Amino acid sequence: MTAEAPRLSIEAIELYERPVHLRLPFRFGVVTLTECPQAFARVRVTGPAGRSAWGAAAELMAPKWFDKNLDLTNEQNFQQLRTVVHRAKEAYLSDRTPTTAFGHFVRHHDPHEKACGRLGLNPLLANYGPALLDRAxxxxxxxxxxxxxxxxxxxxxxxxxESHPQFAGLELPQLLRSLHPAASIEARHTVGLLDAITAQDITHRVDDGLPETLEEVVATYGHRWFKLKVSGKLQADVTRLTAIAAVLDRRQAPYFVSLDGNEQYASAAEVAELLAAIRATPKLARLWSSVAFIEQPISRLHALDSDLHQTPLERPVIIDESDGPLDAFVQARARGYAGVSSKTCKGIYRSLLNLGRCTAWNRTQHDTHYFMSAEDLTTQAGLAVQQDLALVNLLGITHVERNGHHYVDGMAAQPPAEQQAFLQAHSDLYEYSHEAVHLAIQGGRIHLDSLACVGYASGAQPDFSAMAPMGKGIDA
Incomplete structure (x- = not known):
């Protein structure tokens, strides 16, 4: 145990939620999303000498990502997420013995995951609850x-x-001392499967003054990085990628791309077929040369059974939805995967653990083969986006998938006083436009200096009085 780390007892946990409505529908994998709740947690801890403080965290309750069972409705997915948060609350309040912040994670991670497993809730889903509380x-x-x-x-x-065996041998305290946040980060714009590429693709405009097409996004925000969703339908994907390339290729300066399969492929061979079709399409030559990596193309049911060494895909492949148990990246590495995503909904300690793994593995190989990517389009303006940005920035990742500003009208649904509080505390991160506070992206970059404030990357707090208590879960 690190001697300088204060021991904390958890005195109170409050859970809230509020609705989020999308200005544009977003389709990823098997779901088209138009609205869903955002979860909030407030935690009061008492430290040495009896001093107390409140902390908070927020996370969207995205359906059909943690559990993609098509027999479940979106509301049933929301209930699953409420369940794991309430169970985490019960666990974290069950033992008031002081320990470090990490000690609380170690104390509850494995038992909570097993308890959720007995309810039929997978590890990716189970970890949503502790991930929210650990940030608070x-x-x-x-x-x-x-x-x-x-x-x-x-x-x-x-x-x-090293009190949890997965963290053994990585010398994380030394690694943490070497981390240095940057002043800004590049925003990687996600192009969903329903997103309009040009104005000709729009049948009904929102007309709220914000960009609605890929063309408009590039002109407004100046992105250089893009994340392109593929559907698993070969010809449809090639056709759509060709339309996207026609827009991106207008840039004289280089652009960069990741391809996200969202588990739509059954095998590496199917992924190889798509990549072969891309390489065989002359209009996709520049786009293919710009592909940096491929994200979770194979269903989590088979992804870690597929040995990518047997089917070279010519680009690094990372896991995302397969990152359920803490040792998932270790399993994936053995199967030929080169990377793993960082998402605050999977847990900050998991991200730091995987950074330690990449560092140790690359040191052994004298290479930079293993890497982390920053993936999360669901983070909303306020606590969620700020805490995720601070994490990936400290990890040393130089670009991040960031799309809440595109699919949601910023903080338009929040009380005006809350919007102004965040704008005043983080004037480099936000701007006031189109009658609301929005994430500011200039030249494809997000400025981050104001995140170095007291607290976990937020100099303002949400208006908890304007929220509803979090609904009960499926086993309440």
Whole structure:
């Protein structure tokens, strides 16, 4: 245990939610999303000398990602997510013995995952609950200590050690000291399967003044990085990618692309067929040369059974939805995968663990073969986007999938006082336009200096009085 890491007891946990309505429908994999709730957690901790502080975190309850069972409705998916958050709350309040922030994670991670498994809830889904609470605890820790998230992690005030076997041998405290956040990060724009590429693709405009097509997005925000969804339907994918390339190829400067399969392929051979078709299409030559990596193309049911060594895909492949148990990246590496995604909904300690793995594996190979990517289009303006941006920035990742500003009208649905509080505290991160506060993207970049404030990357707080208590879960 790190001696300097303060021991905390958890005194109270409050759970809230509020609705999020999309300005544009978004299709990923098997779902088209138009609305869903956002979860909020407030946690009060007491530290040394009896001092107390509140911390908070937020996360969208995205349906059909944590559990893609088509027999379940979106509402049933929301109930699953409420269940794991309530169960995590019960677990974290069940033992008031003081320990470090990381100690609370270690104390509850494995038992919580097993308890959820007995309810038929998979590890990816189960970890949503502790991931939300762990961020709120870290926020409270930072406020108690009067430091930023960056300082707290660099100095290992969370107390990350080898008390969980997955963290053994990685020398994480030394690695954390070497991390240095950047002043800005590139935003990687996701092009969903329903997204309009040009104005000719729009049958009904929203007409809210914000970009609605890929053409308009590029002109407005100046992105260089793009994430392109593919559907698993070969000809449809080639046709759509060709339309996307016709827009992106207008840029004289280089652009960069990731391909996201969202588990739509049954095998590596099917993925290879798509890539062969891309290479065989002259109009996709520049796009193919710009592909940096491929994200989770194979269904999680088979992804870690598929040995990518046997089917070279010519681009690195990462796991995302397969990243359920803590050792998933270890399993994936053995099957030929080169990377793994960081998402706050999967847990900050998981991201730091996987950074340690990449560092150790690359050091052994004297290479940079293993890497992490930053993937999450669901983070909403406010706590969620700020905490995720701070995490991936400290991890040293230089571009991040960031799309809440595109599919949701910023903070338009929030009380005006809340919007102004976030705008004033983070004037580099947000701008006021089109009658609401929105994430500011200029030249394809997001400026991050204001995230180095006291607390976990937020100098403002949501209006919890304007929210509803989180609904009960399926086993309540």
């Amino acid at each position: 605890i870290l926020d409270a820790l930072c406020r108690l200590q009067g430091v930023s998230f960056y300082t707290a992690i660099q100095a290992n005030q969370a107390g990350i050690d």
